[in-house]
Amino acid sequence: MAQYEKILLRNMEQPGYRGSLHEYERTGGYQALRKVLRDLSPAQVIEAVKNSGLRGRGGAGFPTGIKWGFVPKDHPGPKYLCCNADESEPGTFKDRQLMERDPHQLLEGILIACYAIGAPVAYIYIRGEFRLGAKILERAIEEARGAGYIGPRILGTDVGIEVYVHQGAGAYICGEETALLESLEGKRGLPRFKPPFPATHGLYQKPTVVNNVETLCNVPHIVNRGAEWFASIGSPPKSTGTRIFCLSGHVKRPGNYEVPMGVTFRELIFELGGGMRSEKPLKGFIPGGASAPFLTPDHLDVKMDFESVAQAGSMLGSGGVTVMEEGTSMVWAALRLMEFFYHESCGKCTPCREGSSWILQILQRIWAGGGRPGDLELLEDLCKNIEGRTVCAFGDAEVSPVLSTLRYWRDEYEALIHQAEATRTTKGEIPVLTM
Amino acid sequence: MLREKHHQYIAAILKRYPVKRSAMLPLLNLAQREEGYVSEAAMKEIAAILDLTPSQVYETATFYTMLNLKPIGTFHIQVCKSLMCALVGADELIHWLEDHLGIKVGETTSDNLFTLSVVECLGSCATGPMMQVNDDYYERLDRQKVTQILDDLRRNGTSPLKSGPFMCPEPVPPSS
Numbered sequence: 001m002a003q004y005e006k007i008l009l010r011n012m013e014q015p016g017y018r019g020s021l022h023e024y025e026r027t028g029g030y031q032a033l034r035k036v037l038r039d040l041s042p043a044q045v046i047e048a049v050k051n052s053g054l055r056g057r058g059g060a061g062f063p064t065g066i067k068w069g070f071v072p073k074d075h076p077g078p079k080y081l082c083c084n085a086d087e088s089e090p091g092t093f094k095d096r097q098l099m100e101r102d103p104h105q106l107l108e109g110i111l112i113a114c115y116a117i118g119a120p121v122a123y124i125y126i127r128g129e130f131r132l133g134a135k136i137l138e139r140a141i142e143e144a145r146g147a148g149y150i151g152p153r154i155l156g157t158d159v160g161i162e163v164y165v166h167q168g169a170g171a172y173i174c175g176e177e178t179a180l181l182e183s184l185e186g187k188r189g190l191p192r193f194k195p196p197f198p199a200t201h202g203l204y205q206k207p208t209v210v211n212n213v214e215t216l217c218n219v220p221h222i223v224n225r226g227a228e229w230f231a232s233i234g235s236p237p238k239s240t241g242t243r244i245f246c247l248s249g250h251v252k253r254p255g256n257y258e259v260p261m262g263v264t265f266r267e268l269i270f271e272l273g274g275g276m277r278s279e280k281p282l283k284g285f286i287p288g289g290a291s292a293p294f295l296t297p298d299h300l301d302v303k304m305d306f307e308s309v310a311q312a313g314s315m316l317g318s319g320g321v322t323v324m325e326e327g328t329s330m331v332w333a334a335l336r337l338m339e340f341f342y343h344e345s346c347g348k349c350t351p352c353r354e355g356s357s358w359i360l361q362i363l364q365r366i367w368a369g370g371g372r373p374g375d376l377e378l379l380e381d382l383c384k385n386i387e388g389r390t391v392c393a394f395g396d397a398e399v400s401p402v403l404s405t406l407r408y409w410r411d412e413y414e415a416l417i418h419q420a421e422a423t424r425t426t427k428g429e430i431p432v433l434t435m
Numbered sequence: 436m437l438r439e440k441h442h443q444y445i446a447a448i449l450k451r452y453p454v455k456r457s458a459m460l461p462l463l464n465l466a467q468r469e470e471g472y473v474s475e476a477a478m479k480e481i482a483a484i485l486d487l488t489p490s491q492v493y494e495t496a497t498f499y500t501m502l503n504l505k506p507i508g509t510f511h512i513q514v515c516k517s518l519m520c521a522l523v524g525a526d527e528l529i530h531w532l533e534d535h536l537g538i539k540v541g542e543t544t545s546d547n548l549f550t551l552s553v554v555e556c557l558g559s560c561a562t563g564p565m566m567q568v569n570d571d572y573y574e575r576l577d578r579q580k581v582t583q584i585l586d587d588l589r590r591n592g593t594s595p596l597k598s599g600p601f602m603c604p605e606p607v608p609p610s611s
Contacts (some may be wrong), residue, residue: 013606090556094603100600127463128501129557131570136600163449169460170501172555185458186485188498202455233484246560248519254561272508290518290556320560325504336518340555345496426503 001259001267007233007242008217009258009307012101019136021143022350024104030149032220033111037157040223045116051217051227052238058175058212059289059318060083060393068201069119071207078206081119082184083110083216083434085126085133086168086175089289090318090340094244094256095213099126099133102217103140107163109216111149112223113355114161117209121162125180128169146211172344176392177210179346190348191392235262238306243316243370247273249285259304269323280325284408286315290337292396293404294330312405329408331416332403335363341398349390355382356398363402369425376406437466437480445484458493463502474504500554504532508543509551510588513567517556520563528564528576529553535585548589561603571597 009016010107011027024030036045043253050065055335067409071079080294083106087095099106110122126134141163144150147176166184168174174183218241224229229242231423239261240338248254252274259268265287269275282297293314295302302312309316324333342356359382362375383399390396448461450586462484466477473496475489482489497503501513516525518541519527533539536549543550559565562574566581573584573596580596587594 012602015606017606019600086558091519091560093558093560093603096558096601099604101602127462127558128499129567132572132598132600135468162451166457167460167464169499170499171499171555183460184457185454186456186495188495248560248563249522253604256561321496322522322560324522328522332520335520336516340517343555 001263001271004242004260005210005254006258008098008102008105008214009256010245012106016100019100019140020100020103021104021140021347023146024102028224029104029220030108030147032114033108033149033224034155036115037155037159040212042118045112046224048109048222048227049116052218052222052230053227054218054222054230055306056216056237057214057218057243057319057341058182059291059315061316062183064211067199067211068113068117068209069199069376072200072211073118073209075118078121078207079112079119079246080203080209081114081117082177082180082203082208082210083122083124083210084175084177084210085211085348086180087130087213087318088127088172088175089291089318089320090285090337091246091248091289091322092318093246093248094319096133097132097215097256098213099130101180103137103171104144105217105220106137107140107144107149107212108244109219110163111154111210112219113211113216115159116277117207119209120160121164123164123166123203125166125168125184125186127174127189128167129326131167134165134167142167142186151311157408173346173392174339175392179285180210181208190248190346190395193391212248215280223262229278234260235303235305235308238307239316243304243319244402245304246318246320247323248320249277250280250325250328251323259306262303264301265295265321268304268321269300273323276325279326280327283324283326283328284321284330284333285324286322287312289320290340291315291393291400292317293309293320294408295404296408314392314400329412330405331363331412334405335360335367338363338398339402340395341401345394345398349432351389352395352398353385353394355386357404358382359399366413366416369416369423371418371420372412373417374422375417376410376413380406407431415416437462437477438484440469441465449484450511456487457523458485459492460499463492463496467502470506471509490522505507509548510568511550511552513552513554513557515555515557515559515563515565515567516553517560519556521562523563528581529564531578532581535582547559549585559601562598562601568594568597572601574598 046068054064055061133308173179174189179189183189198208244258258270338360342360345356347353386395461482477487478492482492563576584594
C-alpha cells in the first residue's frame with residue numbers, strides 16, 4: 001500500500017493523547033474556527049465544503065456542502081444543526097472512537113457548521129448506550145465554553161452558538177435523520193415523509209442540517225488546509241478524503257483504519273487487518289454495515305469508494321466491513337441480520353413491519369430444518385414487496401442480507417431445504433394456507 | 436419525586452429546548468437512573484412536568500428498548516448478539532452466563548442482583564464478544580474475564596475491567 005496521511009485519527013494515534021482541550025489546541029485545534037470567524041463569510045465556508053467534495057459518512061453519502069446550501073439564508077426563525085451520533089449500524093464503531101478519543105475535533109466541526117448555516121444551537125444526538133461518550137462530550141463542551149469557543153459571544157465576536165448532548169434510549173431507527181428529529185422532539189422515532197426535507201422543515205419544522213460525526217470531524221481540516229487539498233485525497237472527483245473503515249469478524253486485527261478512499265478491500269483486510277484469523281480462507285464479507293449487500297472473494301480488488309462499491313452491487317454505507325471465513329453458514333448470517341432488522345423495524349410502514357416478521361420466520365424455519373420447496377421464491381417475493389415501498393431506507397436495507405446471500409450462496413439454502421425434505425415425515429403435517 | 440430531588444437538573448434540561456416535549460428522553464433516562472426502571476408514577480410526573488398526558492409519555496417510552504418498564508436486578512447484563520459479535524463467540528458467552536448465573540435470558544437472579552438480556556449491536560464489533568452492565572462496556576470477553584467481572588460487581592458494585600475511552604487498535608508506542 002502506498003504511503004498516506006491520516007487526518008481524523010492523527011491526534012489520537014499519538015501515544016498518551018487523551019483529547020483534552022489543551023492537547024487539542026497544542027496540535028492546532030480551534031485554529032479553523034478562529035480563521036472562519038475572522039476571515040470567512042458563511043457562504044465562503046459552504047463553498048469550501050462544496051469544493052472539497054466531502055460526502056456524508058453516515059451511510060447515504062450525500063454531498064455535505066450541497067446539504068448546507070439547501071438551508072434558506074434569509075429564514076427569520078431559528079435554524080438547527082443536529083450531529084448524528086446514534087451510531088448503531090451493525091459493524092460500525094468509528095464515531096464512538098472519534099467522540100471518546102478526540103471530542104474537540106468534533107466540537108470544532110460542529111461550531112463551524114453552525115456558523116456556515118446560521119444555526120445558534122446544535123444538538124448531538126448520541127445513542128443511549130454510549131454513556132461514556134456522552135460524559136466525555138459534556139466535559140469537552142464545558143472546557144470549550146470556558147475557553148470562549150462555545151457561548152453567546154464566541155471569541156469576542158457577535159456569533160453565539162450553544163451545543164447540547166442529547167441521549168437516545170435504544171432505537172436503531174433514530175439514526176435515520178427524520179426519525180432522529182422526531183426522537184429529539186420527544187416522540188417515538190418514526191421517520192417522516194420526504195419532502196419536505198429537513199433543510200427547510202426539520203427540527204420543530206425549522207431549517208435543520210443533520211450530519212454524521214465523522215462528516216463533521218472533517219470540516220476543520222478542510223478549513224485549515226483548503227478544499228483543493230481535501231479534494232486531491234482518495235478517489236476524486238466523487239469520493240474525496242479518507243474514510244475510517246471499521247473492520248470486524250474473522251480477521252487477525254479488527255479495528256478502525258483510516259485510509260484514503262479508493263484502497264481495495266484486499267488491502268484493508270489482508271494488509272491492515274493482517275488477514276484471516278486462521279487458515280480458513282475468506283468466504284464473504286459485508287462492505288458497508290449490515291444494510292449493505294454481501295460481497296464475495298471475487299470482489300476483493302474492488303476499490304473502497306462510493307462508485308466502485310455501488311458498481312459491484314453493494315454500497316460503501318457506514319464503512320463497516322465484516323469478514324466471514326469458510327465454514328460460516330450464510331443462511332445463518334442472513335438470519336442473524338434479519339433478527340436485527342425485525343427487532344429494529346419501527347413499525348410505521350406495513351411492508352417493512354409485516355415483511356420483516358415473515359422473512360424472519362421463514363429463515364428461522366429453514367435454519368431449524370423445516371424448509372419447504374418454494375421458500376426461496378417466497379423470500380424473494382417478500383423482499384421485492386418491501387424494497388422501495390417504505391418511507392425510509394430501512395426497507396431497502398433489511399432485504400439486502402437476504403437477497404445478496406441468495407444471489408451468491410443459494411446452494412446453501414437449497415441444501416438445507418433438500419435435507420429437510422428428505423427427513424420430513426409427511427403424515428400429520430399441518431397444511432399451510434396458500435392464497 | 437423527580438422534581439424534589441432533581442429540581443436544578445430538570446430546570447437546566449428544560450432550558451435547552453424551545454419545546455418542552457424535547458426533554459422527554461432526558462427525563463425518562465433520569466427516571467430510570469433513579470429507580471432502575473421507569474415506573475408509572477415517574478411517567479405521570481414527567482407528563483406533569485412536560486404538560487403532556489401520561490399516555491403521551493407511555494406511548495413514547497414503549498418505543499425505546501433501553502427503558503425498562505418493570506423493575507430489574509441491580510446489574511443489568513446486556514450481551515450483544517448481533518452478527519459481528521456472534522462471529523466471535525457471543526452465543527457461547529450467553530449460554531455460559533445462563534449456566535453460571537442459573538437463569539435464562541430475560542430473567543433475574545433470586546438475590547435480585549443480575550438481570551440477563553441479549554441485545555442488538557452496541558457498536559463494539561472489533562472487540563467482541565462484549566456486554567454492557569448498567570453504564571459500562573466490557574469487551575474482548577472470555578470466561579475468566581467474565582467471572583472476574585461478576586465477582587467484582589458482587590463485591591464492589593463496579594469492576595476495573597470496564598472499558599475506558601475506546602480505541603481499536605490501540606496506538607503503538609514509537610519504541611516498539
